[in-house]
Amino acid sequence: MAEIPIIWILGGPGCGKGTQCAKIVEKYGFTHLSSGDLLRNEVASGSDKGRQLQAVMASGGLVSNDEVLSLLNDAISRAKGSSKGFLIDGYPREKNQGIEFELRVAPADLALYFECSEDTMVQRIMARAAASSVKRDDDNEKTIRARLLTFRQNTNAILECYEPKTLTINAERDVDDIFLEVVQAIDCVLKKKQQNAAQC
Numbered sequence: 461m462a463e464i465p466i467i468w469i470l471g472g473p474g475c476g477k478g479t480q481c482a483k484i485v486e487k488y489g490f491t492h493l494s495s496g497d498l499l500r501n502e503v504a505s506g507s508d509k510g511r512q513l514q515a516v517m518a519s520g521g522l523v524s525n526d527e528v529l530s531l532l533n534d535a536i537s538r539a540k541g542s543s544k545g546f547l548i549d550g551y552p553r554e555k556n557q558g559i560e561f562e563l564r565v566a567p568a569d570l571a572l573y574f575e576c577s578e579d580t581m582v583q584r585i586m587a588r589a590a591a592s593s594v595k596r597d598d599d600n601e602k603t604i605r606a607r608l609l610t611f612r613q614n615t616n617a618i619l620e621c622y623e624p625k626t627l628t629i630n631a632e633r634d635v636d637d638i639f640l641e642v643v644q645a646i647d648c649v650l651k652k653k654q655q656n657a658a659q660c
């Protein structure tokens with residue numbers, strides 16, 4: 461795994477993680493793994509495990525890391541033979557998730573933190589919900605508030621722990637302006653990895 465980049469995509473609900481990931485995938489061909497999507501797929505499968513996950517997700521809380529990390533680890537193992545890089549979207553949601561990921565999977569090369577006010581996040585989630593034909597169970601006002609609280613309680617510890625490899629990006633701007641900064645950061649990581657590979 462040392463030769464391909466692993467990038468964590470951090471930020472509160474509705475800050476624009478999925479939007480930026482789609483643009484990164486288009487430009488770099490990386491593998492996009494959203495922890496939320498992996499969990500929602502599990503719920504959609506109708507399994508017993510899915511029903512338990514659904515209850516936690518509908519409360520706005522965090523699913524156990526064993527569940528999330530297993531899903532991520534399986535998806536990474538399946539893709540790693542052919543992947544150019546991984547975007548791990550919406551993970552880690554708390555500090556220990558990051559620590560366990562790096563122990564069990566691989567160190568992350570970069571964390572991009574999309575910083576955004578709570579007002580903007582709520583507005584964007586509401587607009588997303590209104591525009592989407594697929595309704596997310598957790599995009600109602602009560603659950604959004606709980607998700608924001610969960611996010612607020614955990615984020616500072618993550619940012620402190622991973623400060624050396626985190627880039628904070630002002631996500632209140634236009635999608636394309638944000639992306640320019642994202643591209644600079646990713647190009648820098650790719651360059652460093654090439655240099656390291658050349659030295660080995």
Ligand SMILES: Nc1ncnc2c1ncn2[C@@H]1O[C@H](COP(=O)(O)OP(=O)(O)O)[C@@H](O)[C@H]1O
Pocket residue numbers: 471472473474475476477478479480584585587588631632633634635638
């Ligand atoms: N920079 C931005 N400016 C305005 N709207 C945005 C921006 N980024 C995302 N959005 C919109 O906000 C909503 C939530 O974005 P999304 O990428 O789904 O967030 P997340 O994956 O972080 O929950 C979407 O409807 C998207 O179109």
Ligand SMILES: [Mg+2]
Pocket residue numbers: 477478494496
């Ligand atoms: Mg998303």
